[in-house]
Amino acid sequence: MIIAEKNNQKHLLCLRRIKYLNFLPFSCLLLSLGVHAAANTHTTWYRYYDQRGIANISSSVTPAHIRYGYESLDQNMQVIARTPAYNTHQDLKQASQREVQARQKEYDLKLKRAYGNSKTASIKRDEILGNINKQMIFQQQQLKQQQNERIIFKNQENQYLRQGQRVPQAISAHLTQNELQIDASKETLRDLQNHYRTTQIQYTNIIERLKKIE
Structure with missing residues (x-):
């Protein structure tokens, strides 16, 4: 058992x-x-169709694939991805856009290094505009003084002319010099006014840009 x-x-x-x-x-x-x-x-194959519509298949991507655009295939020859043909115009356009973006990025970095933030830029703007305004006020005072001096010199000149006398050389020289001073003061004042407006616009753009990247 x-x-x-x-x-x-x-x-x-x-x-x-x-x-x-x-x-x-x-x-x-x-x-x-x-x-x-x-x-x-x-395992992947790459297929493209040439200008005659003939399919070309290889195990690597060739310049022809890039030129015509190609399909990525799996082992069963099923499409798993499509890559469009290389577009020269589009590539140049994108290159131009990338260049613009690079310049903008560089400009933004300069702004950040120079001011840090929009508040600091606003303070700097007010400081610069304040100094320009002081110069304009001073130049206006100079111009007014020169115009008053011209009135005095012209009155002296008219007195001699009314009396039928020859105008002294000193008075004529003063009038000539005074006229040059007035013209120079007016030009300086115009330059200061333009500088004020340009600076104001410049800092408006700077502050707006800093606010966007803060």
Whole structure:
């Protein structure tokens, strides 16, 4: 009885080993196929159609692919991505835009280094405009004084003329010099006024830009 039971156990053990040995090659085959499939999933082909509509396929992207535009294909030749043809006009346009953006970025960095923020720029603007305004006030006072002196010199000149006398050389020289001074003061005043307006516009743009990048 005991011997028969032991024989049965041995028989069952043998059957299990046979089943395992038969299953092992099949398992290895499945594993191998799975690894191969996983590797092929990353295999990509690149296809483009030339000007005659003929398909050209390769495992790498060539200048022709870029010129005509191409499709990326998986191992089953299914399209997984499309890349448009190279557009010279579009590329130049984008290059120009990138250049403008680069210049703007450089300008923004200069503003940040110079002022830090819009509040500081506003303080600097008020300081500069205040100094220009002081110069304009001073120049207006100078001009007014020169115009008053001219009135005095002209009255002296008219007195001699009414009396039929020759106008002294000193008075004529004063009038000539005074006229030059008045013209110079007027020109300086115009320059200061233009400088004031230009500075005001410049700082308005600076402050607005700083507010945008803060």
